[in-house]
Amino acid sequence: NAGVTQTPKFQVLKTGQSMTLQCAQDMNHNSMYWYRQDPGMGLRLIYYSASEGTTDKGEVPNGYNVSRLNKREFSLRLESAAPSQTSVYFCASGLAGGTDTQYFGPGTRLTVL
Amino acid sequence: GQQLNQSPQSMFIQEGEDVSMNCTSSSIFNTWLWYKQDPGEGPVLLIALYKAGELTSNGRLTAQFGITRKDSFLNISASIPSDVGIYFCAGLRTSGSRLTFGEGTQLTVNP
Numbered sequence: 351n352a353g354v355t356q357t358p359k360f361q362v363l364k365t366g367q368s369m370t371l372q373c374a375q376d377m378n379h380n381s382m383y384w385y386r387q388d389p390g391m392g393l394r395l396i397y398y399s400a401s402e403g404t405t406d407k408g409e410v411p412n413g414y415n416v417s418r419l420n421k422r423e424f425s426l427r428l429e430s431a432a433p434s435q436t437s438v439y440f441c442a443s444g445l446a447g448g449t450d451t452q453y454f455g456p457g458t459r460l461t462v463l
Numbered sequence: 464g465q466q467l468n469q470s471p472q473s474m475f476i477q478e479g480e481d482v483s484m485n486c487t488s489s490s491i492f493n494t495w496l497w498y499k500q501d502p503g504e505g506p507v508l509l510i511a512l513y514k515a516g517e518l519t520s521n522g523r524l525t526a527q528f529g530i531t532r533k534d535s536f537l538n539i540s541a542s543i544p545s546d547v548g549i550y551f552c553a554g555l556r557t558s559g560s561r562l563t564f565g566e567g568t569q570l571t572v573n574p
Binding site: 354383390391392393394395398408440442451452453454455456457 | 469494496498503504505506507508511551553561562564565566567
């Protein structure tokens with residue numbers, strides 16, 4: 351099993367450009383999450399999906415949209431990138447309804463110029 | 464939102480030394496998790512704690528779920544260079560709710 355995979359690994363955008371970060375998991379998990387990690391701020395939840403067909407805002411959702419395409423895939427879209435969105439983005443998945451222990455992907459390092 | 468206070472923020476130690484770090488909150492948590500993040504990688508789960516007072520080990524790592532349910536501790540014994548990384552605590556208040564993460568402890572181990 352690959353676990354949680356993310357693409358791309360690195361990306362540089364200009365202000366105003368759009369892009370979609372892809373995430374897939376092969377652990378048959380119900381819940382999936384998108385976090386951003388900034389220096390000194392730990393991990394902050396952007397959006398999550400408790401189950402296929404549902405999505406909810408997390409702590410810092412502004413400037414982002416998500417799509418739970420199916421049980422395996424959860425994408426994060428930046429419609430108009432801003433320098434404040436320069437960060438490392440992590441996707442995670444977990445078994446909702448239980449302990450909700452989450453398993454993380456390797457991350458996408460995004461720079462917005 | 465909920466806050467987890469993790470300390471220390473960073474540690475610089477010599478190989479072979481023991482390490483202790485902790486996480487505290489003003490709220491009660493039902494589950495505590497400890498993750499390690501290697502440079503350039505995503506966090507990896509080290510230990511999960513589900514009951515107040517629980518003490519769980521994973522090799523040289525030992526974590527405890529505080530009796531008050533408002534704190535948790537992680538100890539690393541006889542540190543080695545590959546212990547370098549950022550250690551995060553995370554708490555879960557109720558089953559199915561969202562995890563709250565601490566800000567991380569950056570550990571550096573000098574050979």
